Amino acid sequence: MFGTDLPVVAGIGTVIGSMLVCTSLLQFLIGRHFRTRCVPLRLRFLCCLMLSSLAVAKCHAQGGSSSGPPAAPVYGEDHKPITESGFVKSGPVVFKEDAATAGLTSWHHTMGTPEKSLILETTGSGVAMIDYDRDGWLDLYFVNGSTWDAEKGKARAPHAALFHNNHDGTFTDVTAKAGVANDRWGFGVAVGDYDNDGWPDLYVSNYGKNRLYHNNHDGTFTDVADKAGVTLGNWSTGATFGDYDGDGRLDLFVPGYVHFDMNHLPLSGTAEVGFLNCSFRGTHTMCGPKGLRGEPDHLFHNNGDGTFTDVSEKAGVADKKGNYGFSSTFVDMDGDGKQDLLVTDDSSPNYLYRNKGDGTFEDVSLISGFALNQQGRDQANMGLAIGDYRNNGLLDLYTGTFSDDYKPLFRNEGDLNFSEITPEMGLAAATYPFLTWATGFIDFDNDGWKDIFLVNGHVYPQADHSDWGTSFRQRPLLFHNTNQGTKFIMMPPVVGSGLAEVIPGRGAAFGDLFNDGRIDVVINNLDQSPSLLRNVDNNTNHWVGLQLVGSGKSPKDATGTTVYLTTGSLRQRGDVLSGGSYESNNDPRIHFGFGSANSVDGLEIHWTDGSVTKLKLPAVDRFYTIEEGRGIVAGVYDSPAPVQAVSKNK
DSSP states (O other): OOOOOOOOOSSHHHHHHHHHHHHHHHHHHTHHHHTOOOOOHHHHHHHHHHHHHHHHHHHHHHTTOSSOSOOOOOBOTTSSBGGGOOOBSSSOOOEEEOHHHHTOTTOOOOOSOTTOOSGGGTSOOOEEEEOTTOSSSOEEEEOOOOOHHHHTTSSOOOOOEEEEEOSSSOEEEOHHHHTOOOOSEEEEEEEEOTTOSSSOEEEEEEESSOEEEEEOSSSOEEEOHHHHTOOOOSBBOOOEEEOTTSSSSOEEEEOBOBOOOTTSOOOTTSGGGTTOOOEETTEEOOOOSTTSOBOOOEEEEEOSSSOEEEOHHHHTOSOTTOOEEEEEEEEOSSSSSSOEEEEEEETSOOEEEEEOSSSOEEEOHHHHTOSSOTTSOOOOOOOEEEEOTTSSSOOEEEEOOOTTSOOOEEEEEETTEEEEOTGGGTOSGGGTTOOEEEEEEEOTTOSSSOEEEEEEBOSOGGGGGSSSSOOSBBOOEEEEEETTTTEEEEOOOBTTSGGGOOBOEEEEEEEOTTSSSOOEEEEEETTSOOEEEEEOOOOOOOEEEEEEEOOSSSOTTOTTOEEEEEETTEEEEEEOOOSOBTTOBOOSSEEEEOTTOOSOOEEEEEOTTSOEEEEOOSOSSEEEEEETTTEEEOOGGGSOOSSGGGTTOO
């Protein structure tokens, strides 16, 4: 996440960093072209020996920063940084800011102090879309941070918020009744039906003990984390549920970020950071994560009796390197029917773990091309978007990174090989000034091609008082997928529209909040009320939404299921995923837009137990509930929608 100029001692850490870059380069030259994962030891040693000396120089010259060199400032006509300007008076309006109308501004996010002198105060929190009462409408759960006084027991802790969807464009805060206030220093949230009772549960990751909220089926939840054995205890981030061993039960993966000690705060100039003065571009800032100890990752196996067993070491996903984990997702990346695991890491290489099918994973991060960017450099990866933007059946990846760096697009070449092609796609230059957290592949105009959405906001308040060409609050970005996945064009930030909102964005969830066939964006902003970007694009394209229900041999909430939808010559892929974005959880239903086509030619559902369902949909522009082994079933989506905004949903 950060570009802090925190000098590090050249030593083992430097050599390891050099080996990563060297290995990545050699594997690109050898493994990527000749389909081998073996790099000659002598060649690797010589290369690493050479790069280690260069890395020593880099560490002292650039402070070990994971971001690129300072980018040239870009300003709008009002002479403000482009991150908070560059607006146009007219153009297509895609999103409308609707949080106040929806009733979401009654809640406020709080995390530490405005000065942000410690890393714990800066990373923000996630948001989840969850239909907790199974009425067919997405509700919203916002994770909150905390304050130093609350941590010391001197003040009441800020609470998280569960907002019930009223079906009329508004939401009601039901946190107290539901029992999900958390009241801890919160970061991430993941949704999953871990006990296969047909009701979605919540996992909330905190600094301190995490919570597992079990859904009681009556509008309330009970925290069972202690009994389940999944509390952990230091700094956890963006978790994910997934059935990695194919037993029909959702397991749980929880990344760790920085090991943070309240009794030994990593303040600049203190012994905890080696008495070093932490700075960015010569300006005094908070310290981290570089130079701080990383927190390990954890994989919990679901025992089927309400408890979990930590199998991190056995499975090979414990992160012994001490990378700074942020967001994660279980997903079948290579089409072999097994759930692989993706983890974005801040200021350290990303992880891609291949599921071997025997309860263990193989770390293929470097040889896959996902660990580093195309320069062989790790980036400050925060958010994680997963989607097939070319409609070729292969899942591509997009991550958010720090300012002074572009945000990488990883094109899936098949066989777990990725090409980072951002500059070639014209996506790099415009993103340099922005610091990006949540990312998402969304088809905002229902043309059948996935677009890219970025949520932005800086970590240093000093940005507003320095000539960095960036700002603390930043506007979001939307790139339109044109020419069938070969080009992306930035949508203009029209004055008064959602893309012109200047906010301290962090976590975000993407989904159809109003059941009108349009993908909306909900953002959990740092130290202020949320944003709700309601999709008001004036397209008339057709769509369908799918609520999938597994048999129990596959998880009941269908997490991990892959769906292919065909309309004419267009074949799209959608996956039911838990986690991702940035410490958040998107709409668990699958959404397909398909342009002017007014019928679906084929639907193919690949459940995680290996069974396949093929069927045709009788109509478009509506939601369907589909159960494994039964097909389309009657449900909440068969009732007329009560508001004009969703009148298509019959």
